[in-house]
Amino acid sequence: MPISREAVLDWIKAYAEALAANKDYLTQLDSYIGDADHGANMDRGFQAVLTKLPGVADKDIGSILKTVGMTLVSTVGGAGGPLYGTLFMQMGAAATSKLELTLADWAAVLEAGVNGVVMRGKAQLGDKTMVDALAPALAALKAAAANSASLPGALQQSAQAAEQGMKDTIPLVARKGRASYLGERSAGHQDPGATSSHLLLQTAADTWANVN
Numbered sequence: 001m002p003i004s005r006e007a008v009l010d011w012i013k014a015y016a017e018a019l020a021a022n023k024d025y026l027t028q029l030d031s032y033i034g035d036a037d038h039g040a041n042m043d044r045g046f047q048a049v050l051t052k053l054p055g056v057a058d059k060d061i062g063s064i065l066k067t068v069g070m071t072l073v074s075t076v077g078g079a080g081g082p083l084y085g086t087l088f089m090q091m092g093a094a095a096t097s098k099l100e101l102t103l104a105d106w107a108a109v110l111e112a113g114v115n116g117v118v119m120r121g122k123a124q125l126g127d128k129t130m131v132d133a134l135a136p137a138l139a140a141l142k143a144a145a146a147n148s149a150s151l152p153g154a155l156q157q158s159a160q161a162a163e164q165g166m167k168d169t170i171p172l173v174a175r176k177g178r179a180s181y182l183g184e185r186s187a188g189h190q191d192p193g194a195t196s197s198h199l200l201l202q203t204a205a206d207t208w209a210n211v212n
Contacts, residue, residue: 002101003106003211009053009064011208012049015200015203016050019039019042020043022039023040026042027192029192033174033179033191033192034179037077038078038193041076048071048072048075049067049071049072055067060098060099063092065089065091065095069089069091072088079121083193087116090112091113095109102151103145107145110137110141110158111142114131114138117131128173128191129174132169132172134197136164140157141154141157141158144157144158152208155201155205158201158205162201162202166195166198167190169191170190171188173186
């Protein structure tokens, strides 16, 4: 069974819940190397997204994801708004007219989103940003798909790679974003954007765990 439109909506709702539950934690992480607002900003953005979902529940997956992205751009402050907005809008562009997603479709959709984030933020792997979680997650997803993994199995591998990438940001010195202003002092702290990106992919794996 592929990922249905309803499953995509369930994932977005689950991510909003995860952000609300982890709002203070994300803000605490951001207090060390940023403006101490990532959790609050992301929570506010996805609470706004929840109000938009009923209006697009009967649309294709591309339209749903684009609506999420546009809502985030207009409601989320800091770097999170443009970057997460770009992630979802590019994912939406790759899912245009689709009412369900196979594993190959999801890999293509995620790749479009990650490429959009890289282009928008000019960040690469190792710069201590959300890319450090997203890029390994995408690579793991594509490798799993190439090895004919089940959809739930591939999603878990992707989420695990995101988690490792998130943890790998701790010793890094930030080279992009607000944290880069701290120089060497940014080392020793987990990147909040990588953390919220891991949450994004973990909620996808959890929400779609029973898709066969």
